[in-house]
Amino acid sequence: MMGKTIFIDPGRCIGCQACVSACRECDSHRGKSMIHLDYTEPGRSVASLPTVCMHCEDPVAPCAEVCPADAILVTADGVVQQADTTRCIGCANCVNACPFGVPKIDLQAKLQMKCNLCYDRTAYGLAPMCATVCPTGALFYGTVEELRAERPGVQVADSFAFGDVVVSTGVAMVVPADKVQWPVPGGLPVVEINGVDVR
């Protein structure tokens, strides 16, 4: 986990889409929102899940590893950047390899785009747009100490299980205290989700 990073607490998300609107204002992808806000069971639950790039650390950036054009660079501070516009050939390898379903692709422009942690802001110590506007603190930007100063005793997890593979990330999620010793389930396998076999 990076020093200053985003902490996601889906339990606080009210699905207001403020983060989606604010993300459009980011200078590095102006006019296009890179954050995903998904309603997991529309019609049955108001639960919603904001998804930003998790900036995978181990394995380091699977999106960059599968890129055939070496277009995705990881900066020294662990931020996985969006595709280099010169190199990206729009093959969508990154889109379909990302275990978190983060990158987007513009098929006309042959260009991948993704959350880069608002690098134009975070490189200068400012919070990303989404965390700046989130009214409930579902998206918090800072160090884990800063998070705990606001929310005493809160526990976070930065590893996710996809089958028997555990992916460690730079972005973390808030979890209950009794769950912190396990990786957060990433959704794979899907056989037992809500008791419904969706294979």
Next chain:
Amino acid sequence: MSEPSEAVAAATPPPPAAPAPPAGRSVTARATLAGAAVSALLVLAIVLGSRFLRDFDSALLPYAVATVFLAFGVAYRYTVWVSSPGARRLFAKGFGSLFSAANFRKAPTALPRMIATYLGFQKFLGARSHARWAAHQLIFWGCILAALITFPLTWGWFTFTSGSGSGPGYEMRIWGFKVLGFDSLNILGWLMFHGLDIAAVLVIPGASYFLWRRMKDRGAITGQRFAYDLLPLILLIVISVTGLLLTFSSIFLHGGGYEFLAILHMVSVVFTLIYIPFGKFFHIVQRPAAVGMQLFKYTGRQDDQVFACKRCGEPVDTAPYVENLRGTMRDLRLGFDAWAEYCPRCKRVLRGNAYLTHVKKGYK
């Protein structure tokens, strides 16, 4: 929380064993060999094409030497690049689609159309920004024109000779064979002798626009690096301006400052040629991979081999492409290649569901 290791066995079959990744040393050795072979071939082509150096212009020797280094660098970097799992698999599939007789019979115009739209007119850049497309087209055609003129000249493949010594009748020869006779004082002659000036006039506004954008556009500024993003533009402008100044010197200054300008021009060109394999200009070599990739996907779509998300049924991509990606992921020992069979939204929704089912039940 469930034990993920138990559940995955029920959900997905174990992936086939991935081949061992190529050892770093063997890739370096292959790349060095490829670089040396291509450089040697170029030297041979220079010697033969210049009729055993009879037509070779020794004043252009530094340029010719730089192109030999360029050949080495491009072959070396290309070999290293296509040795990575993602590129290696797409490289094989792209060339497989390219040389497939069945594909050619099904869609004979696909390849020329893709070459024209991706490599020539770069339609995809128009979808990013019309201004960037226009600027890139200026640079692209300017550089193509300059390369077509200068490379054969420096290799001694082109010669321009006059039977009368001082013209105006000139003959253009390639490898010693006469291909064109022209009068240097007419339009064709002017175009022939000012081709590089025209190239410079095309490149300067294009490169200047991109340089301006790199100073002003906050999206472009984010994460930009001097050596990668700014240096190539500065080099293009320096080459073009010094090239134009050579013409200015010979026409208006009676050759004043010509020698200094010639050296400055030569240094900037030589540096750029050697920089090509290692910096931003390597995209010139990489970009044709886009054609191979598109052809691979296009032929899959022609055969209705669309792969639908296993959960929602929305198309993910073509089936051969998904299988190719899964193979790449297995090569890289990313153990979640089965996840590639789900669309990005379903991945997120399933993760959200898993979170509310197994992690934070109150969240629901």
